[in-house]
Amino acid sequence: MRIDVITIFPDYLNPLREALLGKAIERERISVGVHDLRDWTHDVHRAVDDSPYGGGPGMVMKPDVWGEALDEVCSPQEATPRLVVPTPAGRPFDQKTAVRWSKDPWLVFACGRYEGIDQRVIDDAAARMPVEEVSIGDYVLVGGEVAALTMIEAVVRLLPGVLGNPLSAEQDSFSDGLLEGPCYTRPEVWRGRPVPDVLRSGNHAAIDRWRRDQALERTFHRRPELLAALPEGDLDKADRKQ
Numbered sequence: 001m002r003i004d005v006i007t008i009f010p011d012y013l014n015p016l017r018e019a020l021l022g023k024a025i026e027r028e029r030i031s032v033g034v035h036d037l038r039d040w041t042h043d044v045h046r047a048v049d050d051s052p053y054g055g056g057p058g059m060v061m062k063p064d065v066w067g068e069a070l071d072e073v074c075s076p077q078e079a080t081p082r083l084v085v086p087t088p089a090g091r092p093f094d095q096k097t098a099v100r101w102s103k104d105p106w107l108v109f110a111c112g113r114y115e116g117i118d119q120r121v122i123d124d125a126a127a128r129m130p131v132e133e134v135s136i137g138d139y140v141l142v143g144g145e146v147a148a149l150t151m152i153e154a155v156v157r158l159l160p161g162v163l164g165n166p167l168s169a170e171q172d173s174f175s176d177g178l179l180e181g182p183c184y185t186r187p188e189v190w191r192g193r194p195v196p197d198v199l200r201s202g203n204h205a206a207i208d209r210w211r212r213d214q215a216l217e218r219t220f221h222r223r224p225e226l227l228a229a230l231p232e233g234d235l236d237k238a239d240r241k242q
């Protein structure tokens with residue numbers, strides 16, 4: 001997978017070169033290009049923003065600069081990129097979206113700042129490639145870079161050979177529609193708190209049942225709407241005793 005990120009703060013994306021993502025680059029599971037939007041400015045001030053039409057707070061990112069940047073970064077190659085535009089006004093980004101995007105050959109992230117990017121940039125790009133305006137949550141950030149990092153990590157960890165333990169991705173929270181339950185490791189007793197006996201019993205049927213019950217209970221208390229959204233029949237008889 002090829003990933004390109006366009007931003008006015010390229011150093012914000014340095015974490016991409018660390019740890020798991022850094023290893024994925026080393027192993028050539030992904031190639032990452034980070035581009036400074038100001039490289040497509042032509043004025044002495046390297047301006048990327050201007051006042052909003054219709055008034056209102058803050059500044060809006062200029063369409064001409066973004067247009068030239070996307071023309072070059074997304075220029076037709078052997079594949080067409082999916083353009084991802086983080087925005088507070090976007091559709092919610094979720095695990096299903098991460099799984100869907102993990103099958104793409106090329107993702108380009110357009111990281112806005114200020115009050116966002118002139119809408120005509122998105123509309124113009126949508127005439128040439130798939131574009132998705134997405135939000136990582138119902139809170140307000142200062143720009144799109146942290147959202148891009150979040151989404152890139154959620155997608156790249158799903159690629160073959162990236163996670164040390166591929167089972168981990170399959171047993172993700174949300175993969176079965178529930179939150180995952182608690183996890184434990186040594187020591188057996190820590191500050192007077194023992195590991196639940198069932199986890200040391202060696203009875204894997206009982207362990208699986210306990211873990212499912214814990215996931216149901218946690219989901220019920222923390223994210224009850226996820227239970228309501230479970231497909232019909234996903235809750236088996238044993239679950240209903242919960």
Ligand SMILES: N#Cc1c(-c2ccc3ccn(Cc4ccc(CN5CCCC5)cc4)c3c2)n[nH]c1N
Nearest residue numbers: 086087112113135136137139140141142143144147
């Ligand atoms: N993903 C994601 C995001 C973002 C995000 C993503 C991309 C950009 C580019 C610029 N900003 C800053 C900003 C902040 C507030 C507003 C709304 N306006 C304020 C006053 C009138 C409306 C517009 C932009 C961004 C924020 N925030 N939260 C998420 N889950």
